[in-house]
Amino acid sequence: MGRDLSELASYMLPLAQDLLRAATDAGLDPVVEDTGRDEAEQQVKIATGVSWTTRSKHLPQPPEMKSEAIDVVPRACIALKYWGWNGTIENSHPHWGKLIEIGEGLGLHCGVHFPKPDPGHFQYIHP
Numbered sequence: 001m002g003r004d005l006s007e008l009a010s011y012m013l014p015l016a017q018d019l020l021r022a023a024t025d026a027g028l029d030p031v032v033e034d035t036g037r038d039e040a041e042q043q044v045k046i047a048t049g050v051s052w053t054t055r056s057k058h059l060p061q062p063p064e065m066k067s068e069a070i071d072v073v074p075r076a077c078i079a080l081k082y083w084g085w086n087g088t089i090e091n092s093h094p095h096w097g098k099l100i101e102i103g104e105g106l107g108l109h110c111g112v113h114f115p116k117p118d119p120g121h122f123q124y125i126h127p
């Protein structure tokens with residue numbers, strides 16, 4: 001389990017590829033931080049305070065038992081404190097707003113809307 005696109009469900013994979021392609025075209029140089037997780041990895045993430053849910057879409061999802069979520073970070077943000085995310089799109093590094101615009105334009109749900117915003121998280125919305 002890690003950051004390989006092969007860990008994504010077949011219906012999520014093309015959307016993730018479109019997201020990465022569009023983000024690249026926009027000059028964001030996207031870095032994939034996470035795709036699939038197993039239960040043990042999720043428990044570690046909860047314990048270390050980087051995830052807050054036991055129902056993460058990174059966990060195996062039926063029917064394929066693969067991930068329906070990807071975490072992406074604009075490369076310019078990697079070296080910044082809190083990855084350049086300061087709580088809202090408006091007060092954060094501009095690449096976040098652009099990334100969110102691209103992901104939502106593809107019909108993905110962005111973690112920016114979670115109770116604890118996770119702006120690089122994009123997950124599949126079931127029709």
Ligand SMILES: [Zn+2]
Pocket residue numbers: 034058069070071111118120121122
């Ligand atoms: Zn995520």
